Amino acid sequence: MDELSRAQIRDLMAQVLANQGKALPDDDGTDLREIGFRSLDFSELALRVEDETGEELNFDAPGLRRIATVGDVLDFLVTLQRQ
């Protein structure tokens, strides 16, 4: 399957948060700490993207540590799909 769009990844991110009773803000600049989106949530999101595309997404932790906002998450996964 083709890679997911930024909007599709955003929908999946909203699902991850919704499962925890949280809402994904509209503002991509929202700090992840404000919404309690942690590294394991990022991992869950990446695995959901994998499920959709059928391609493994592997990455090192330093890149993950630079992620601070909702937009960073989306940008990271969009870029990762192309690697």
Place this chain on the structure above:
Amino acid sequence: MSDTPVVPPSTVVLVSGGSRGLGLAIVTDLLAAGTKVAAFARTVTPELAQLAAEHPDRVHVGAVDVTDLPAVQAFVREVEQRLGPVDGLVNNAAVGQDSMHTHTSTADLARIVETNLTAPLQLTRLVVRRMLGQGRRGRIVNVTSICAQRGFPGLVAYSATKGGMDAATRSLARELGGRLLVNAVAPGFFASEMSAVLGSTQLDQIVRRTPTGHLTEPAEVVPVVRMLLREQTNINGQVIVVDGAASV
């Protein structure tokens, strides 16, 4: 008094991963202690090359990948010809990790296990076979990690390999019946190198929990390695943690 003679101090020590960091510090320290040292790594750094130039009769170095068994075998033969029979081994070469287990590629998992577990077991087998076959005694020091005993995120495969080497240390000490002393040294996190895999928050947390108030330095580990290779002790099959009691 036991009939088993003591294992003499090592006089020719082979150090894997001896080109930088702790490995280079071990090589330097053993040379200062009067030992002949053979060291290899994927790349011979200028620092290691300089030691070889300064001590041509006591140092032999080579660019060898520890996972390349034929190259390692050839290097050991060179060492024996140049320096004499190897009676000490320091398994130090290793690769680090910095990725969540779920997002570590299978190729990277295989590479970590091959470098950190399979390769040192093969090198140990090679060296022990030569020692036993020539009726010699010797000593082995495996450089493992506090990761083998405590959990740290992002280091799952790395920790597994270090735990494997700790376990191998105990079994090998038993198996070799006192003809070889086999021990491990498990440093805590160094301020450099491997600690780059931890975030600053994790490092600060480790420092706060360390009674000595600082991360381990290679200079604090080398005396322990030297003791295990050179001093007459009855230490065998042990893992000695050097981490300022951070893990206690």
